[in-house]
Amino acid sequence: MARIYTKKGDDGTTSLWYGGRVAKSDARTEAYGSVDEAASALGAARSICGDAHPEVAGDALRIQNGLFIAGAELATAPEAAERLEDGVSRVTAEMTDALDEVIDRYMDRVDLPPKFVIPGGTPISAAFDVARAAIRRAERRVVALNEDEGLASTEVLRYLNRASDAAYAMARFADVDEPELFAGRDASE
Secondary structure (H helix, E strand, O other), rough: OOOOOOOOOHHHHHOEOOOEOOOOOOOHHHHHHHHHHHHHHHHHHHHOOOOOOOHHHHHHHHHHHHHHHHHHOOOOOOHHHHHHEEEOOOOOOHHHHHHHHHHHHHOOOOOOOOEEEEOOHHHHHHHHHHHHHHHHHHHHHHHHHHHOOOOOOHHHHHHHHHHHHHHHHHHHHHHOOOOHHHHOOOOOO
């Protein structure tokens, strides 16, 4: 039987990639832990797409992979950053730029409401809105890490910003076009 516990973290610390240990409450741990949460939220959203939205599910999976790459980068101490591999354990500008195409592809196909969107139009759109909020939280944690310790590269910040925009665009695409779902809009419009 494979055991998943090592008991090394029982003291409240965790290992970084390529060596070193930090407190589980460390800004770095908060950052990559929040990215992991965001990837899980995106996975939950993807899991309910089913046959109705295979395009959305495929894009969500690609973003999840990007979030895992971001997590690997964040779980590496800056002094070991030279050991990271582009697109494998380090976020690249090309990864971020690819999200622009995803965002544009969905936003070109939806009409945005005049005010804020109230999540919950459909189970799929609501799940993508939860994922968007989780990605935004991860982005805030990475900003805090950057302010506290600095990042080897700020490309991960650009990626998280675009990933949350992509989750928003996918949520709007999967949403039902019902007037009562939009804040500030009269249901009779």
